[in-house]
Amino acid sequence: MIDRATLAARDAADPLAPFRDRFTLPEGVIYLDGNSLGALPRATPERVAQVVTQEWGTSLIRAWNAHGWIDLAQRVGEKIGRLIGAAPGSTIVADSTSINLFKLLGAALAARPGRHTILTETGNFPTDLYVADGLTRLLGRGHQVRAVDDPVVALDDDVAVLMLTHVNYRTGAMHDMASISRAAHAVGALVLWDLSHSVGAVPLALAADGADLAVGCGYKFLNGGPGAPAFLSVSPALQADLRLPITGWLGHAAPFDFAPDFRPAGGVAAAVVGTPPVLSLAALEVGVDLMLEAPMPALREKSLRLGESFLALMDALPGFVPITPRDTTRASQVAFRHPDGYAIMQALIARGVIGDFRAPDILRFGLAPLYLRHVEVWDAVAALRDIMRSGAWQDAAFQHRQAVT
Amino acid sequence: MIDRATLAARDAADPLAPFRDRFTLPEGVIYLDGNSLGALPRATPERVAQVVTQEWGTSLIRAWNAHGWIDLAQRVGEKIGRLIGAAPGSTIVADSTSINLFKLLGAALAARPGRHTILTETGNFPTDLYVADGLTRLLGRGHQVRAVDDPVVALDDDVAVLMLTHVNYRTGAMHDMASISRAAHAVGALVLWDLSHSVGAVPLALAADGADLAVGCGYKFLNGGPGAPAFLSVSPALQADLRLPITGWLGHAAPFDFAPDFRPAGGVAAAVVGTPPVLSLAALEVGVDLMLEAPMPALREKSLRLGESFLALMDALPGFVPITPRDTTRASQVAFRHPDGYAIMQALIARGVIGDFRAPDILRFGLAPLYLRHVEVWDAVAALRDIMRSGAWQDAAFQHRQAVT
Numbered sequence: 001m002i003d004r005a006t007l008a009a010r011d012a013a014d015p016l017a018p019f020r021d022r023f024t025l026p027e028g029v030i031y032l033d034g035n036s037l038g039a040l041p042r043a044t045p046e047r048v049a050q051v052v053t054q055e056w057g058t059s060l061i062r063a064w065n066a067h068g069w070i071d072l073a074q075r076v077g078e079k080i081g082r083l084i085g086a087a088p089g090s091t092i093v094a095d096s097t098s099i100n101l102f103k104l105l106g107a108a109l110a111a112r113p114g115r116h117t118i119l120t121e122t123g124n125f126p127t128d129l130y131v132a133d134g135l136t137r138l139l140g141r142g143h144q145v146r147a148v149d150d151p152v153v154a155l156d157d158d159v160a161v162l163m164l165t166h167v168n169y170r171t172g173a174m175h176d177m178a179s180i181s182r183a184a185h186a187v188g189a190l191v192l193w194d195l196s197h198s199v200g201a202v203p204l205a206l207a208a209d210g211a212d213l214a215v216g217c218g219y220k221f222l223n224g225g226p227g228a229p230a231f232l233s234v235s236p237a238l239q240a241d242l243r244l245p246i247t248g249w250l251g252h253a254a255p256f257d258f259a260p261d262f263r264p265a266g267g268v269a270a271a272v273v274g275t276p277p278v279l280s281l282a283a284l285e286v287g288v289d290l291m292l293e294a295p296m297p298a299l300r301e302k303s304l305r306l307g308e309s310f311l312a313l314m315d316a317l318p319g320f321v322p323i324t325p326r327d328t329t330r331a332s333q334v335a336f337r338h339p340d341g342y343a344i345m346q347a348l349i350a351r352g353v354i355g356d357f358r359a360p361d362i363l364r365f366g367l368a369p370l371y372l373r374h375v376e377v378w379d380a381v382a383a384l385r386d387i388m389r390s391g392a393w394q395d396a397a398f399q400h401r402q403a404v405t
Numbered sequence: 406m407i408d409r410a411t412l413a414a415r416d417a418a419d420p421l422a423p424f425r426d427r428f429t430l431p432e433g434v435i436y437l438d439g440n441s442l443g444a445l446p447r448a449t450p451e452r453v454a455q456v457v458t459q460e461w462g463t464s465l466i467r468a469w470n471a472h473g474w475i476d477l478a479q480r481v482g483e484k485i486g487r488l489i490g491a492a493p494g495s496t497i498v499a500d501s502t503s504i505n506l507f508k509l510l511g512a513a514l515a516a517r518p519g520r521h522t523i524l525t526e527t528g529n530f531p532t533d534l535y536v537a538d539g540l541t542r543l544l545g546r547g548h549q550v551r552a553v554d555d556p557v558v559a560l561d562d563d564v565a566v567l568m569l570t571h572v573n574y575r576t577g578a579m580h581d582m583a584s585i586s587r588a589a590h591a592v593g594a595l596v597l598w599d600l601s602h603s604v605g606a607v608p609l610a611l612a613a614d615g616a617d618l619a620v621g622c623g624y625k626f627l628n629g630g631p632g633a634p635a636f637l638s639v640s641p642a643l644q645a646d647l648r649l650p651i652t653g654w655l656g657h658a659a660p661f662d663f664a665p666d667f668r669p670a671g672g673v674a675a676a677v678v679g680t681p682p683v684l685s686l687a688a689l690e691v692g693v694d695l696m697l698e699a700p701m702p703a704l705r706e707k708s709l710r711l712g713e714s715f716l717a718l719m720d721a722l723p724g725f726v727p728i729t730p731r732d733t734t735r736a737s738q739v740a741f742r743h744p745d746g747y748a749i750m751q752a753l754i755a756r757g758v759i760g761d762f763r764a765p766d767i768l769r770f771g772l773a774p775l776y777l778r779h780v781e782v783w784d785a786v787a788a789l790r791d792i793m794r795s796g797a798w799q800d801a802a803f804q805h806r807q808a809v810t
Contacts, residue, residue: 024462033466040462048457048684049450056631057429057445061438061759069631096679098653099504106543122665127654127679130667134652138511139544147665219680226461226474226683247539248503249532257764260527260552262535274501274532275624277685278631279453354466359662 002309007374010305015298016369022290023223023371030376030383032355035169035197035333035366038223044286051282073229073276074269076285080222080231083291084195084214085205091233092268093218093281097196099246100215100232101131103271105161106245108190108213109135109143111238112160118145119154119189120163123170128163128194135245152183159189161213166204167197167331170358172307172324174202174331181210190238196220199231200291201332201368203300212238221332221368222291224284232271239267248273294370302369303332306377310334310365313381317388323362335364343397347387353380407714412779415710420703421774427695428628428776435781435788437760440574440602440738440771443628449691456687478634478681479674481690485627485636488696489600489619490610496638497673498623498686502601504651505620505637506536508676510566511650513595513618514540514548516643517565523550524564524594530574533599537568540650557588564594566618571609572602572736575763577712577729579607579736586615595643601625604636605696606737606773608705617643626737626773627696629689637676644672653678699775707774708737711782715739715770718786722793728767740769748802752792758785 011017023039025031031039055067064070073093081091094100105118118132129147136143148154151162162184167174177193184191192213198204200221206214212235218228234242244264249255251270253263264270307330314320320336338344338361345357355365365380387393416422428444430436436444460472469475478498486496499505510523523537534552541548553559556567567589572579582598589596597618603609605626611619617640623633639647649669654660656675658668669675712735719725725741743749743766750762760770770785792798 024458026463026465029465031465037461037466037469039465040457045454045457045462049454052445052450052453052630052688053429056442057450058431060431060434060436060444061442061761062754063631064442095500095504096653096681098655098679099500099651102651125654126657126660126663126665126667129665130652130654130657133667134650138650141545225457226468227680227686229682230679245539245543246504246507247535248501249530249535250503252531252535255531258531260531260534262531262538274503274635275632276501277634277682279688280682280685281632283457283684349467356466 002312004375004378007309007378010374014302014374016294016302019294020371020373025371028352030353030380032353032365032367032380034368035220036356037219037226038221038287038368039371041223041286041290044225044283047286048279048283051279069278072278072281073272076281076288077231077268079285079288079292080199081233083204083288084199084233085207086214086233087207087236089267090236091231092271093229093231093284094272094276095230097194097215097217097230098127098131100230101128101194102135103244103246104192104213104215104232104234105132105135105163107242108161108192109139110243111241112190115158115160116143117159118143118161118163119151119159120145120147121151122147122149123168125165125169125194125196128165132163152180155183155187155189157187159184159187161190161192163192165194165196167202169197170323170335170362170364172331172333172335174198174329177211178209185210197331197333201303203296206233207235211235218284218287222284223287225280225287227280228284228287229276229281232268234268242270244271246273250275291370299369303367304328304330306367306369306372306374307332307334309374309377310367310381313378317381317385332369333364333366335362337361338363340393340397342400343393344387346396347393348384351383351387353383407717409780409783412714412783415779419707419779421699421707424699425776425778430776434757434759435785437758437770437772437785439773440625441761442624442631443626443692443773444776446628446691446695449630449688452691453684453688456684474683477683477686478677481686481693482636482673484690484693484697485604486638488609488693489604489638490612491619491638492612492641494672495641496636497676498634498636498689499677499681500635502599502620502622502635503532503536505635506533506599507540508649508651509597509618509620509637509639510537510540510568512647513566513597514544515648516646517595520563520565521548522564523548523566523568524556524559525550525552525568526556527552527554528573528575530570530599530601533568533570557585560588560592560594562592564589564592566595566597568597568599570599570601572607574602575728575767575769576740577736577738579603579734582616583614590615602736602738606708608701611638612640616640623689623692627689628692630685630692632685633689634681634686637673639673647675649676651678655680696775704774708772709733709735711772711774711777711779712737712739714779714782715772715786718783722786722790737774738769738771740767742766743768745798745802747805748798749792751801752798753789756788756792758788
């Protein structure tokens with residue numbers, strides 16, 4: 001039995017509790033959507049203002065050198081590399097997750113000539129599927145995207161790359177990176193991990209677990225701000241022969257030579273392509289720095305506890321079907337099916353409990369251990385219980401059912 | 406004969422003079438590099454702070470709807486569309502110029518099957534060449550990038566797309582968009598314009614001039630901030646069958662359906678791909694709004710005058726060879742060759758006159774008519790005259806010559 005006092009006691013003993021004050025969170029809100037858009041670190045406004053007013057406004061073009069903008073993508077990438085357990089020099093910030101997927105899938109197919117399959121999982125995040133489909137259509141050389149329920153079983157010697165999202169965006173279920181990477185390598189395939197729902201949320205050890213390629217998002221658990229630039233990571237073994245499909249001037253070995261022929265910068269630096277959005281990148285660095293301060297074992301422990309309470313409390317609410325694992329294959333979110341999920345989530349949000357809805361019937365709650373309190377789980381479920389009891393959501397549900405049918 | 410008093414009189418009569426106060430410019434600086442990184446609009450810090458603190462910090466995920474982030478790329482794109490004379494609904498903000506080039510070159514080749522040539526100009530901006538080369542290598546279907554001195558003469562029925570930078574990044578020479586577009590269409594080719602050094606600097610009329618495709622940069626004359634997102638534009642005739650090589654979730658017709666198959670949003674909206682960097686995009690909008698306030702005929706008139714004075718004053722300085730047209734094919738910058746250009750530019754920058762150097766020997770000066778004063782041209786050339794007279798740059802030049810040889 002969990003009661004609110006137990007959870008309050010956990011908050012009192014929480015070694016991560018001081019991190020909450022490092023964020024600005026609005027009054028009256030329980031924020032359970034940090035897996036869509038992370039919260040605002042308290043240090044971000046001042047840092048962004050400094051970049052805008054001091055660096056851009058005062059140094060103007062000179063800021064590229066004077067304030068290190070020219071190295072920013074690599075510097076922040078290197079920091080993210082520590083969060084994901086990548087080898088030094090493997091990780092860089094660039095573009096969006098989708099664009100980075102395109103680059104690394106292209107590089108993966110080039111690194112495995114003669115193989116024609118991008119293997120992935122049914123229910124992978126749609127952009128991963130769209131990007132892969134778009135790439136194979138563009139190439140027009142008989143490549144296929146195979147999405148199956150159990151990709152490990154489907155691995156064969158036609159698979160160039162196994163592309164998986166490490167944490168499922170709906171269920172929060174997490175793959176075992178080490179064993180799946182081994183299985184892919186056993187058939188000569190590369191493995192590409194989308195870490196969008198993993199980075200900053202769960203322990204990651206890309207190098208130790210044999211990951212070849214990875215991409216991920218800066219605006220979820222990294223708290224980098226809306227549309228924060230994404231990152232990509234390439235294992236050292238693949239860097240020497242990396243053939244990227246998009247080659248742009250900032251990925252050149254000597255961009256300011258303005259030479260007519262492309263000569264790639266060494267390693268992942270070639271993947272930068274165009275000029276990065278410095279303001280957004282500076283905001284991302286604040287989020288990443290904050291995450292680096294927090295010990296991952298404590299984050300993971302708290303995250304599992306938050307999820308455990310949430311699942312246990314929801315067991316007493318009829319009509320909600322949990323789709324999140326109860327064991328340690330759960331990442332840092334919980335999700336439930338309910339036929340009127342849309343209307344119920346709207347009612348919850350109206351009460352300041354912010355989760356999100358994923359079609360057709362999923363209520364999804366992100367559990368960011370850096371700023372979430374244990375009692376907030378209690379209060380969120382209590383609000384949900386009130387809503388279900390009052391039935392106030394039912395008119396909205398009726399309207400929504402009419403609209404979608 | 407031009408003297409400082411004449412130029413001061415022009416400033417006094419300048420209808421654009423009030424715009425200078427809409428920018429924050431550092432004391433003691435004459436900024437002649439707005440063609441690399443535009444200056445900071447006075448309204449930008451507050452707007453960015455608002456997006457960070459109020460929108461992100463307070464509304465969190467709800468800001469996507471509550472503050473219109475979801476439409477931001479289209480809204481700012483539409484405004485840029487007005488600046489470039491594109492048809493309504495043709496222009497959108499997304500990614501970097503390089504990534505957008507990749508997308509539109511891919512779409513152009515798909516729209517002209519059976520043709521194998523991307524025709525361009527020797528001396529085009531390197532990233533344009535790199536992106537085109539990377540794409541043709543990726544496709545592996547016998548496409549070639551042909552860079553020639555006079556691409557109009559080289560047009561033939563194998564040309565799928567003629568890709569040109571409208572204003573040359575070194576010389577500032579401007580192509581005639583209407584006649585070149587006609588020539589390309591006469592052989593059945595599409596024409597793609599890189600407007601990075603044009604938008605906000607010269608009058609543009611994409612629709613009237615028959616441009617098919619265009620990309621451009623947000624951080625130069627649009628004053629959108631370092632690494633501001635770029636834009637792309639597709640003529641209405643090409644939008645229906647637009648086959649983009651990169652397909653991402655925000656370019657989906659219904660991104661929040663999370664459907665497994667990609668169904669493109671209508672028109673250019675399909676080109677968004679990933680989540681845009683909202684902070685950088687918000688800063689760009691301030692710059693674009695400011696540019697929309699300024700009448701282009703007055704901007705163009707002032708820009709030509711600034712260039713004319715600069716060229717005339719430089720005629721009296723031996724050793725500098727102008728490479729910028731003196732007639733109205735000149736855009737909004739001037740450039741000169743000098744064998745010791747690097748050291749001379751360093752000496753100029755040390756005195757607060759900020760232009761830039763482009764290898765091997767080019768001193769380049771951007772003339773942003775929105776915030777530059779006529780007398781600043783006088784003062785810049787006077788500083789250069791002092792430097793040449795004092796010979797103080799010669800030690801640095803000697804070192805530079807040793808370093809590069």
